[in-house]
Amino acid sequence: MRIKLCGQQEITHRCDRCTRFYKGNGEEFMDGLTIGYPRCGSHNCHIPLTTIRDRFCATHRELNKVCVIKDCNGEAVPGKMTCTSSEHQEIERLRDLRGQSRFQLQAKLKRARVSHLNDAIAEDVDQATLLDEEDEEFDLPTDILHGATDGVSDPRGGTSNPAAEAKKKIKGQFGRRRTHNEQILVAPCGIILARETFFGAEAISTCAEFIKRTFRVNGQVPNHIFFDNNCSLAKHVKDDPFFARIGLTVDVFHFNCKHSTRDQFCQENCNPAIYQELHGEDGKAWYFNSSIAEQTNVWLGGFHAIFREMLSDKYNFFLDQMILLRNRMTRSKLAADGHCPINLDPST
Incomplete structure (x- = not known):
């Protein structure tokens, strides 16, 4: 509950690999992985099951x-x-x-x-x-x-x-x-900033609320968020002031392979080529690794056989502990490679 209310320890993380001092602050990547734990069969019920054999919770x-x-x-x-x-x-x-x-x-x-x-x-x-x-x-x-x-x-x-x-x-x-899937927010350096369980579907409205809950403290809101379905998300939040200064772009792979060139809104608003701060230096096409969320999901999916039969308490505890340990290892490697990982003070 503490992690759910306050976020992961690295929620205020910044380093040279996920922050570019161009015109903005930082970039984040969001993606979902279809893993989960047994839940009540009643629509959108979040009450935990008593045992893994149950089809419904005690209430239903x-x-x-x-x-x-x-x-x-x-x-x-x-x-x-x-x-x-x-x-x-x-x-x-x-x-x-x-x-x-x-x-x-x-x-x-x-x-x-x-x-x-x-x-x-x-x-x-x-x-x-x-x-x-x-x-x-x-x-x-x-x-x-x-x-x-x-x-x-x-x-x-x-x-x-x-x-x-x-x-x-x-x-x-x-x-x-x-449960339907686990949604994660990942910094381009590989630090996992947040995780949330989606019970029904990867709905655009639920994704928007997940982002707002994660970055509700001043100083944490990134300048760009990559998501494979950002064209739909951008349409959904176009009148929401929270997203007014956030670039919602589709990651490079999905934009080239999965999104139609006939979608004018997507081409004009979600094309990463629009934003110069995302372009690379010294001949590199892109400054940030836009596939980091998919790569992180490969690691997360490796635990599927271990936790798929856990009830919600142990499932969430285990998953959060694995993320905490991974973040510590990632942060240590960033420091060893000279990328200067720090944590911002949200009060400043």
Whole structure:
């Protein structure tokens, strides 16, 4: 909570690699990494789970009695996760078969690259339950939906169309949900300035609030913030005085490869070439390493197998401790290389 309220220890960091005395103060880079921990399945609920096996927190535990099929509010049959609907029960049967398949389970394990931990303590658990964490999509055959012959009456009215019904997809939330991603703010020298967990999505409004909370103290606000979706962020905050003196540019890689030349707003406002202070010296194209956030995410993602089964308290403590240790090592290297790392006094 102290780190969340006051920020990382290096929030006021400056050095020769992340600050250029040109016309401004410093530059920061923001990016998100899709990692997280198990959370309550209720929309945007931040209440921690009691155990890693839970699908809902204590406040929303009654939702365990509701059918897991999306947009269905029917009561689940005792001993099952779906209601009395034959379609929904068939979905649960198919899901169970999928989880029992050794081949499919091994494929999931390989993709997820997880170590199954009970809040950082090894324990035998149901692997299929842990792996099925997001909405699963199922295709139901026509004969299961409404019979195998043409012209069968649809119980909802009209006559069913087997060709159309065969393409019907149904989604169900059988397992846990988890947080959407970790968003980080990184100085060009590699010092991590801030981290925040995004629960629902990497929404532009949430990114804007994250920046404002991080740099709410005078003297900390940078002159430039690189972000791969800054064209959308710039449109969102164009009337916000907090961002009036912050250049919101897209990092060089994403601007060249991911952003359309037909987007006039992006080309005129988020092109890093507009700002002379970002240009390099002695033949270098750019003064700052605009890919530092992606490079830092590679390091952060290396802990994924360790903390993916931790509950929120240990997850946040572990992640913040790793960031503190990394920042100390980075600062020591900056000092050894003669880059003069210092911390500004926010009161001046």
